[in-house]
Amino acid sequence: MHAWEKQGMENVFPGFSDFASLDEIGPIVLSHGEGIYVVDVDGKRYLDANSGLWNNVAGFNHQGIIDALCAQAQRFPGYHSFFGRVADVTVELSQRLIALSPFEDGKVYYTNSGSEANDTMVKMLWMINRAKGEPGRRKIITRQNAYHGVTVATSSMTAKPYNAEFGLPLPGFLHADCPHFWRNGLPGESEDAFTARMARNLEDLIEREGPETIAGMFAEPVQGAGGVIPPSKGYFQAIRPILRKYGIPLIADEVICGFGRLGAMWGSDVYGIEPDAIIASKCITAGYYPMGAVILGKGLSDALMEASDRFGEFPHGFTASGSPLGSAVALKALDVIENEGLIDNVRALTPHFQERLQRFNDRPHAGETRGIGFMGAIEIVADKVTKTPFDSKIGISERIANKAIQNGLICRPLGASVVLAPPFIMTRAEMDEMFDLLEKTFDAVFAEIRA
Template identity: 60%
Template sequence: MSQSWDARADAHSFYGFTDLPTIHDRGTVVLTHGHGPYVVDVNGRQYLDANSGLWNMVAGFDHPALTQAAQAQFARFPGYHAFFGRMSDQTVMLSEKLIEVSPFERGKVFYTNSGSEANDTMVKMLWMLGISEGAPQRKKIITRKNGYHGVTVVSASMTGKPYNSVFGLPLDGFIHLTCPHYWREGQDGETEAAFTTRLAAELEDVIAREGADTIAAFFAEPVIGAGGVIPSPDGYFQAVQPILKKHGIPLIADEVICGFGRTGSVWGCQTYDFIPDAIISSKALTAGYFPMGAVILGPDLSDRLQHAADMMEEFPHGFTASGHPVGCAIALKSIELILEGGLLEQAQALIPRFEAGLEALSHNSNIGEWRGKGLMGALEAVADKASKTPFDGSLSVSERIANTCTDHGLICRPLGQSIVLCPPFIMTTAQMDEMFEKLEASLKKVFAEVT
């Protein structure tokens, strides 16, 4: 074809979560392959991907053990479902492994194709549970502003981002509490402990206002990811979980981003020292090598949902590719690599250098805050550091930084006024230094242009 790759992409592709002015000005970066933490475009240009794809490619883009696991399973049994009392042996083994490595003493697993679908499925499970237990009014879902839980109609309603208003969402009954971002949401003179106390009081007030018997669950990411990498304030889950337990409201940990090592522990809930009632998993579950999500149910919800399903003789929900044998084989290998093959230890070893690099860049007069947990972090751009005043939105500062990084051969993600980094676990110290050097050069260039 005579057209360029980016013109061909623009002619026939409808972009999601993409800054369209950037596409109009710069075109699409069309990639052909990757190696280690790098991806390569159609022109042979290499980029260090500091996003791990989309939080998920923790083992890089060409890990031989993962591709071999996929190839072997494709040759052995390339596809099946998990309906009608049939499922692959790989599906059975993965469910066993997920409960084994979970914080639960026992439980059950249900598979989806994504984290969005897993959150959506969890809500359907909770609504079914309410009806089966004689409480059909128990349908409301509590999340937090800036929290991200997916893009289906239900999971987008859970997501506390204003852009969902273009779809007429959220649906009724989805309640968004204050974002737990102490730097931005804390009041003048308020300590972090007092901020946590205020958030817990807000939860108690909302439960009293709405009625505990109308609330199906509280969903929370241990670290808010796509809302800008917002770690939970000190003592947050220790403050909110007793309130939820008192009112019989399940706590669901959305570990789509945090799970399998991103926070430095296997699970984000372990990093923050709490045990939820269920875990939502995806992304690093398969190291990004296959689309898969999972609802991991703890013992109480497992028992109650099993009883509800037994009463109607089935759980009328599922997806054609639920528990796909190739995806399950890859997930088993991914978990092995993370927990036994050294990937988690590699991530943990990188964390001090990662935090030091973020802290060093935060001394820039136009960086208001660095924040992060484990191997995920963000730098928030501000026009004025003392007052925390953001740049005028028309300047598109974070997009400009991300685009300048691309020009330097670095992929990072703009989120609001922040630049987000979530490097692969396989990154070397030299590659991490490369990441920060390119980011620093990009920050200096853009801030010189806009200040």
């Protein structure tokens, strides 16, 4: 093992890492990036098919974003947003985000991550309801297989089995059905009937818990870390009237989908979600600076201002919220995405991306290929007819991801799925390289399994 890898094993505690794989093959210690590729300390290049962690959409060495970061560092690198003091670039970014949002008016609250933004939104809802004389409205609805973060509150919102290791979820965090038709549809059930059932079950949950106890519902347009799960047809149109009927705000978690991943500025636009607030992060700075944002529509913004006026302030914040450095980077990243052809490239190459993805349907162990825009997943099964997964001891998706690394491709294992979410700057030739490497990887892995 190289000295860098050895030191990494000894001194770095990695998150969401398979320790058995690390013990066997060691970590990858990276030194720099070149476009859509990252390079390790030994000089080996890897095509990063996951944009880092969904976020490095402009590649790893975009000179314009780097220049914007450096220029702001020279002028005014760091400050807070407490006590009514805020950097000029943060004001400019807030105006830009409201203009890009589905809201005609509203306000933006800054955090350092999507987890913090979702956590902050929960506290905002709780404060609003106390001020309205409804302190019992505290329960939060999310969905099975959702991912909303890793703080204590957002881990409780994240309906993944691993959170049981922390003794979570906390009481009051409710998990509705996952609208994954392929996996959760009943025998003979049409997709329309499935969507109607999802809506009925949600209303049953609300009535069972008591509408007067529910503060809000959070939903990703496409469930990203759940394995790239688009909603069933008409899902948001079915649940939106139910939430309005009971006065429950709908918060769109756009941490992954926002700023172009689906070929539109927001996943909410693609699916007609009509949210009351948007949670943003990741692509907001193209991965060049940690930042998250709560974008409040006018209704929630006014309600939070009224609640804060009653108390005298909004008693919540982070030291680096609305950092001038982060704000300058975000302004440039949004300009690059919107005006330098990145979102246009996603739209132009989406048909080819999805066509290459669908080719995996011909393989015996590809149970479902699914995706939209520049995100896709292949769910691996032992039996396509019964949709039976491989024994978890095989670790099939981890095995595929590890073999891909050997082939110079970084893809992500998520449950029984292999996920792709490439940078927005990817060319057609690079896209073909990515899929060719993944096909080569599948051939090798399943040849080993058959043997």
